[in-house]
Amino acid sequence: MKEIEKEKALTFIEPGPVVLVTSYDGRKNNIMTISWTMAIDFAGHIVITTGPWNHSFETIMRSRECVVCIPNASMIETTVKIGMTSGTNTDKFKTFGLTALPAKYVQAPLIAECLACMECKVVDYVEKYGFIVLHVERVVENEALQDRRMFHAVGDGTFIMDGDKEEYRQLMAAKLPPGL
């Protein structure tokens, strides 16, 4: 896992992939699967939508921090299973054979198997809608992973993997913020 520019956090959230969010409750690490996420500015803020129905929610609200990780396409089944398992009685890192690495600015762990992880602090909570507003403090990327494809939840039990890419940087030059 190699630290990269914080501005790049946007490029992992704006495409709309399924993410794995880790937290640490003082006793053990947990992971939840989230696909309701959004980039909201160019200053490192992102939003995840969740609530008390997720075991991680209380931990994240209390610790005011979490790590948002981006699994690659080879992790779809594991990601689905993480989403179907409660962290109340399960050590998900152990159950799903994932590796917790220490983060720098938060106590929640990185997931070594993911494409990238973002260490986040909770800056706000819009209770009415379950929006947790996060600020990304550090971004690390797993440059060794061969399969760079993120994947997307359709919401009906199917998932779409990244396909071909197209580049329009020149056409968009006037609106691209520095660092992207």
Added chain:
Amino acid sequence: MKEIEKEKALTFIEPGPVVLVTSYDGRKNNIMTISWTMAIDFAGHIVITTGPWNHSFETIMRSRECVVCIPNASMIETTVKIGMTSGTNTDKFKTFGLTALPAKYVQAPLIAECLACMECKVVDYVEKYGFIVLHVERVVENEALQDRRMFHAVGDGTFIMDGDKEEYRQLMAAKLPPGL
């Protein structure tokens, strides 16, 4: 464009595609490109993040409605250009050769060339973050379009088209809401 179940709105937003949002200011139709979007519940609410820097913003806030359309992969360049053009002095339907079709519950138009369009009413605005909370009133799908691929903005001027799909409905059965 064929009307489909409203519950399916989620399946067009949760995967995180770039969307085209239409509005009608009483004189003319407009379109803006948005990639900061999020599904937020199973009751037909979605969020788009925008603000006064978009010409459509004022129209949407005043008319309290818009249509969220999903372009397919053949529309990437048009979608980028729509995002780089201000509606102040441009008829974007004419400029970009798009077809406006009448909606049923809102005055803003459908875009005939898109994969699907969702007629939306504005139900709330979280000013601090620019979140426009929309309720989807009607979903229409363009079943004739051959290329079913949505596309995703990376945020750095590149775009990722939908690739392969995988299905985990059985594994997720306990959490799939009715109608999905």
